[in-house]
Amino acid sequence: MSEEAVTIGWDAITEQMTRIYGTQEPKHYGTVIPYMLGGKDPLDGLSAYKADQPSPHWHIVTFGFSELYEKESEDPDYSGYGFELTFRVARKEDEEEPPMWALNLLQNMGRYVFNSGNIFAAGDYLDANGPICLGADTLLTALAFMEDPELPAVHTPNGRVEFLQMIGITEDELEAMKTWSTLSVLEAGRAALPGYITDLSRDSLLQIPAVNEAIQRGIERDGSSTGFLFVDQLAWEAGKNRLLSKTPAVLTLGAKQAPTVAKLLRGRLLKGKELTLASHDLRVVLEPGEETGCEAGEEEVRLRLDAAAAEELSRTLQPREETVRISTYKGLVIQVVKTHIKDQDGNVVSTIG
Secondary structure: OOHHHHHHHHHHHHHHHHHHHHOOOOEEEEEOOHHHOOOOOOOOEEEEEEEEOOEEEEEEEEEEEOOOOOOOOOOOOOEEEEEEEEEEEEEEOOOOOOHHHHHHHHHHHHHHHHOOOOOOOOOOEEOOOOOOOOOOOOOEEEEEEEEEEOOOOOOEEOEEEEEEEEEEEHEEEHHHHHOOOOOHHHOOOOOOHHOOOOOOOOOOHHHOHHHHHHHHHHHHHHHOOOEEEOOOOOOEEOOOOOOOOOOOOEOOOOOOOOOHHHHHHHHHHHHHHOOOOOOOEEEEEEEEOOOEEEOOOOOOOEEOOOHHHHHHHHHHOOOEEEEEEOOOEEEEEEEEEOEEEEEOOOOOOEEOO
C-alpha cells in the first residue's frame, strides 16, 4: 500500500489548511511516542499557521481525533470521533512560535476525549475550573466550541470530519451560554470578538453594554437550550413515612452548580421544558407540571415542579452551604453542600460554599 494511501485522513486535514494558507510551512509539533505505546500525548500532531486577519493570530489544528491513516472504526459515516479541533490564539508581531500553553491545552482536550469517550460538537462548552493557561492572570476559565468559519466539514475515505474551533471564554460568558445558548452568545459578541480569537488579556463580553443587553433579551425571550447538565455532586434520598409524620425527600447539589440550576429552572421549567441533572450514577429529571410530585427509581428520579415551586427555587438557590425548603412543596428539601475545586493533581485549590 502506498504512503499516500495510509495517510488519507492526515492528507485531508492538510489539504484544507493549504486551501487557506497556500504554501505557508506551518510550525508542526509531532508526538514522539504514540499514546497507545505509553506516550503522554494522545494526538499525533499539531500544526500552527500564522494568520493576519482579522488580527495577528496562530491558527492551530489537531491531528488525531479523526482516523489519520487506514480506516479502523466500524462506523462508515464518521472518521474516528468525527472531528478535529482548531484554536485561534492571539499572536504578537514578532512571535515565531505558538504559545506552549495552547498546544498543551489541545493535548489535554485529547486526553479528556480519549479517556472519557465524550466528544465535542458545535454549541458545547466546558468549564476548566481555572485559567485555561495555568498560572496566567486571565479571566478565561472555560471553553466553547463552534464550527470553524473557514473550515467546513469534509468527507474523507475514512468518513466525515468536522473542524470545531475552540474558544476561551470567561465564567460569566459560560453562565450566559448555559442559560441561553452557546452559539447565540457567540453571535451576540461577534463584532467585539472578531475571528473568535482567544486572547488571554481580554475582558468579558458582558462588560459591553450592547452585548450584555442582547444576551439578557435572548435569555428572557428564548429560555435556555441547555436541557442536560452534568454535575459532580448530585444525590437523592427518598422521603420516609414515620408513625406520626413523614420526612421530606432530599435532593443534594454542590454549591458551584446551585446558581446555574437556579437560572436553568427559569430558562427551562418556566418555559415549559424539562431539565436533566446527571452525575456518574444518577439522573434527576426536573419537569414542569401542574402539581408537584416525584417518581423515583434506582438510577433516575423524575421530579415535577409547578410554576410556583420552580419560581421560588430559582430565586432561592445560592452558591453556599445551606438547606433550602420550598414553601409550596413540603415534600422536598434541597441540600446545598460545599464544592471543592481541585487541580489536575487532585489538590483542593478553592472551595465554594
